[in-house]
Amino acid sequence: DAGITQSPRHKVTETGTPVTLRCHQTENHRYMYWYRQDPGHGLRLIHYSYGVKDTDKGEVSDGYSVSRSKTEDFLLTLESATSSQTSVYFCASSGTGGSVYGYTFGSGTRLTVV
Amino acid sequence: EDQVTQSPEALRLQEGESSSLNCSYTVSGLRGLFWYRQDPGKGPEFLFTLYSAGEEKEKERLKATLTKKESFLHITAPKPEDSATYLCAVRSEAAGNKLTFGGGTRVLVKP
Numbered sequence: 001d002a003g004i005t006q007s008p009r010h011k012v013t014e015t016g017t018p019v020t021l022r023c024h025q026t027e028n029h030r031y032m033y034w035y036r037q038d039p040g041h042g043l044r045l046i047h048y049s050y051g052v053k054d055t056d057k058g059e060v061s062d063g064y065s066v067s068r069s070k071t072e073d074f075l076l077t078l079e080s081a082t083s084s085q086t087s088v089y090f091c092a093s094s095g096t097g098g099s100v101y102g103y104t105f106g107s108g109t110r111l112t113v114v
Numbered sequence: 115e116d117q118v119t120q121s122p123e124a125l126r127l128q129e130g131e132s133s134s135l136n137c138s139y140t141v142s143g144l145r146g147l148f149w150y151r152q153d154p155g156k157g158p159e160f161l162f163t164l165y166s167a168g169e170e171k172e173k174e175r176l177k178a179t180l181t182k183k184e185s186f187l188h189i190t191a192p193k194p195e196d197s198a199t200y201l202c203a204v205r206s207e208a209a210g211n212k213l214t215f216g217g218g219t220r221v222l223v224k225p
Contacts, residue, residue: 004157031211042217043158043201050211058212090157094211102148102203102213105157 003027004106006091012112019078021109023091031094032074033103034058034066036087043090049074081113116141116206120216127192127223135187135200135219143207147185149178150201152218158201161187192223 004025013019034046045058047066055066065077078085088110092103117140127133150158162171164180171178177188199220203213
């Protein structure tokens, strides 16, 4: 009954290769977000979307791109993976008007770039 | 720019030893302060939302309070199952629906 599903859950990739992480939500939420979580930095916003085909950059967007072709799906692409992008990536969503819950989160994708 | 600082970074407690976690924030127009619990290998799970100074929320052994500059998460008589990372986040007028998170407090409760 997960509201947000992320895939894959774990991935190991080589430096310089493109990588796409997927996020699927069944909440019919308008807003979707990609965060990365690193020790000592907490959760930092990479990109977010405020509607289909409407996206904007967060505080750590360099080296990442996103796409949202349907309400349910939000893709994060690492154009050419680097070791500094080794992290745990979380997708989140929220409805309009400011949800009382803040965000609904996925379970995360652990990405290792070797 | 919204800023959130949590302290301490880590907390080791004996079962039954009550303590408090701090979340200090700087925002322009607070539109909500959120507490989440995160277990290893999982996404954050919602605990509480506070909107105005003086507000308090309780759930089992957890109680969250809010002032104009900080929030506290009090853990009363903790049990080992309360071991987790606790995250604080704020939503502001300027940021719209986006949340800004603190670095979290890792809590370990030993039996």
